[in-house]
Amino acid sequence: MTARTGARTGGRILVDQLRINGCDRIFTVPGESFLAVLDALHDTPEIETIVCRQEGGVAYMADADGKMTGRPGVAFVTRGPGATNASAGVHVALQDSTPIILFIGDVARGDRDREGFQEIDFPAFFGPIAKWAARIEDARRIPEYVARAYRVATAGRPGPVVLALPEDMLRDEVDTLDRPAVPPVAEAPDPGAVQALFELLKEATNPIAIVGGADWSPRASHHFGNFAFRYGIPVAAAFRRQDAICNSCGVYAGQLGYGPNPKLQQRIRDADLIIAVGARLGESTTDGYTLITPDHPGQTLVHVHPDPNELGHVYHADLPICSDMGEFAEMVDEWIDPDLVRFSAGEEAHREWLEWSEPAARDGVKLDLGPCVAAMRERLPDNSIICNGAGNFSGWWHRYWRYGKMPTQLAPTSGTMGYGLPAAVAAAIRFRDRPVVCVAGDGDFLMNGQELATAAQYDADLLVILVDNGAYGTIRMHQEREYPERLSATELRNPNFAVLAQAFGGWAATVETTDAFTRALDEALGRKGIRLLHCKTDVEVISNQTTITKLREKAKA
Structure with missing residues (x-):
């Protein structure tokens, strides 16, 4: 009324x-x-x-x-x-x-x-x-x-x-006149379309699901995870949608986007049935529309999305289903088909992801971020919220962190820099009973580092892991690939980030070795308020998969 x-x-x-x-x-x-x-x-x-x-x-x-x-x-x-x-x-x-x-x-x-x-x-x-x-x-x-x-x-x-x-x-x-609250609109899927999906699954030999995106929710996450595990269907997360299902789910296969597991990419190529739920199948998720092409010859695509305008907008869908994500996930979870034989691929894909997401120390690297992420995994609970902006630094957490039940990841699929710290402040205020971590690069952090003042004003508890390699690292990586040894406009001269955090009333430590990171992390986790670890890394280790030296060698070859 x-x-x-x-x-x-x-x-x-x-x-x-x-x-x-x-x-x-x-x-x-x-x-x-x-x-x-x-x-x-x-x-x-x-x-x-x-x-x-x-x-x-x-x-x-x-x-x-x-x-x-x-x-x-x-x-x-x-x-x-x-x-x-x-x-x-x-x-x-x-x-x-x-x-x-x-x-x-x-x-x-x-x-x-x-x-x-x-x-x-x-x-x-x-x-x-x-x-x-x-x-x-x-x-x-x-x-x-x-x-x-x-x-x-x-x-x-x-x-x-x-x-x-x-x-x-x-x-x-x-x-x-005031108007009443606007209730959410939840469109249930057509049962006939769900039946058609199960018929396609019974005909498939290598199905895979790609999930996360528009209208995704904890309800969708719970029910779709149940459905996929029951039938052994591998589930990949769309780019920066890694909390779309809990990573401990026995069929979680890892994330798509930049630097994914090559074995997961091959599973996508070999799939005869792709079930995309919530995902637009955008440029990052599909590796420039090449991992899955818009017409995907030889593959059947089931595309489930809450917006009818998205279905068929870029990708030809053999079975388009317009539905609220929660409604769809709950329906397939409750839809029991005794004739559908469980696939073994889901658990195989999960084992491959577990192996891929286990960091190994690199020889000769003073501050090795892989083991640093492993140290965080040992010390932080599954409900921790990891926030990041854009840059190569995020790749270590995208590969090695294991995300719990959503919401546990705040990261822009648009690739915007400067997002991580404001997102972490919002998360720390929204969930005061959960650990919140901002992972930022040096260039990334200074785009919105002033929001440490907001964190201080509202007594937010948050931990900042600031990776400082003195460069716009992602652009430097592309530069080395295209124009090796012709450095231009990617070097940075940075402030003392630890002192900067202290100026906002926070606690901070400068870290230059892997062992020092673990000790500083333990001290940070024993404190409240703003805590910042200024991690000085070598720009030579430009990403979690390559180095500048290797990029130059490939360019010369």
Whole structure:
């Protein structure tokens, strides 16, 4: 039912609508363009206001919160530079299929189209990277717009919504009706399609599933893991979706993306039946659309996705199934077919992954990150949340860490740098009873390192593993492959990161050997608050699979 409450400011109406829809936290850098919203938040203790230090951090935190809760992460920024700073997080939410709502304070309605102070046409600016971008012109329609924003952000393939808020509209006092909370839309799969899937499984000799992505949830994870284990179907995680099923599941086969297990890649090539659930089968997951080609001759593709517009968008699907991920996973879990013989491939693939994910020490490497990840595995519980941005440093954790029940991984599939620390802050505030680890590179960290101030302000417990090789390592790796020994624009001169963390009130240690890492980790885990391990590594060991020397040798050959 709708409710009328008398005249209120637009800011008050907006905050009331957020409260009605279950919003319990917003992320912001304040701006004078939405003071009426900040004033309303003052009297709304149900919604915690997290004040950040840069709008990029705001949007990344909202994205991380949306990933962890399945509800739209909510962010408020001001116009002009505030909005453009936040645009990187909107792009992440689009490519990661994360529900977020970004509210932008805008110029007054009467001043529009004069190129006023910090004026931008926000629906035009954000339209290409959002599911919906609009401007609210009338305070009476705020409940309508907010309800639609929640529906668009969560329905089908989740994603970002952007709403511009003229500052004078937020000050208007009007009488309007509140709208009730927007319930989630959960579309069950067609039982006939599920029956067809089981018939395909009975005909298959080498099936494999690729999971994680749009609308994935703990419910989907639980039921799909049960289904896959019951029938012995290997399950690979799409790029940076490694918590899509618990890695201890006996048929988990590892992750796709950059630097996957070659044996897993071969399993994909040899598969006669591919079951993609939630995944778009994007460029990273499919190794540039080559591991699985869009027409996949000789292979049958079952593509399960919550958005009908995604089915057939790039990949020809022999059996497209439009469904909520949780509904689909539960149906296949409960669907018992006595004629389907259990495959042995699932457990074989899991053994291969266990072998692949066990680090071995490298001779002559002072600080060897593989054994460092192993030390973390021994000391941290399965429910730890690992957060990272982009860079070769992340490959050690993607290969050697073993992710527990979701949400335990916060990592952008869009490959954006600077994501890890804001995501870790959001996770540490959301789950104060769970260990949170930010893994960052030196270039990656300094893109949003200022959010350590946010962590300190809100008493967040988080551990930062900062890998410092004095370079933009991923670009250096490509540079060495394409233009060996012609170094250009990839060297970095860095601060003393340990001292920087201490300036934010944290504890820190500088680490230069593998043994020193283990000792420092033990001390860090015995403390609370911000803890940072400044790990100085050799740029020669450019990734977890190669070195600069080997790259140069290959280039010369």
